[in-house]
Amino acid sequence: MPKKRGYHHGNLRQALVEAALALIEEKGPTGFTLSQAAKEAGVTPAAVYRHFEGREDLIAEAARQGYEIFADVMQYAYDTGQPSALQAFEATGRAYLAFARKYPGHYIAMFESGISTNRSPGLSAAARRARDVLEKAAEDLSQHIPPERRPPPSMFSAHIWAMSHGVVELYARGPGAQSPFPPEDLLESGIGIYLRGLGLIPPDA
Structure with a gap:
């Protein structure tokens, strides 16, 4: 209890x-x-x-506070990963896992409660701030891709967000989450494969 x-x-x-x-x-x-x-x-x-007004209103406030913390965590990861755009980008992915582990109640309220981020202006703004950090990291890194092959930053960041979320959901949360590899290694290798496909890091020798 x-x-x-x-x-x-x-x-x-x-x-x-x-x-x-x-x-x-x-x-x-x-x-x-x-x-x-x-x-x-x-x-x-x-x-x-x-x-x-009700339980959903209470959960929405928990989610809003979670997004504020999440945005701060992501911003810190991005800032400390500089001056390399690649390091800053990879740091934001690792920050996703760290947040889910340290703030499980907030994480559930944000991503598993069914509460829309459009429920209130404050919740929407906090969620947008968190997404903006990852989009900025993606935009910085994508400058190394020729314009004709460059994905929109929002798509680039959405792919990494989805990958990070999947690793958290399957392998990083709860006692039943089991994997033959540490979640950090799974995410790092997944991001590496994605970035190699974009030509942002060289292929393995």
Whole structure:
């Protein structure tokens, strides 16, 4: 069972988000009620409705905060990977795995809850900021591809996002996630194959 959380006066909204994150990790995004979130936060169910219209609204806020953290993690990875465009790009892929492991409740709220990123302007903006970091990394790296062979940065980054997400879902989350290779190695080799196909790194000798 998740550890019960209290809250400081004036911070009930965040206490409820943290309670929801703990319940999401334990039960999944549809496995708990607002009453359970209220109990976890140490308040009455009626108090929840002063801050959230319903469970989806609460999960959406958890997702928004997750995207803000995710964008910061991706930006840090991109910045520290410089000055090489290739290193910066590869760093953003590794950051995806690191985020999923460190913030599982946020990750589930973001990608497995069914909540649309268009649910609120704040959620949409946070998700866009995270995507923009990977698109920037892809755009920088694709400058080394002749224009006639250069994929749009949004497509380039979407391919890597999908690959990273697949590795996380299949091999990096939960006790049942098993692979004959470390997830980091799977992602690195997959990105390597993709980049070789674009001519951005030389083929293996």
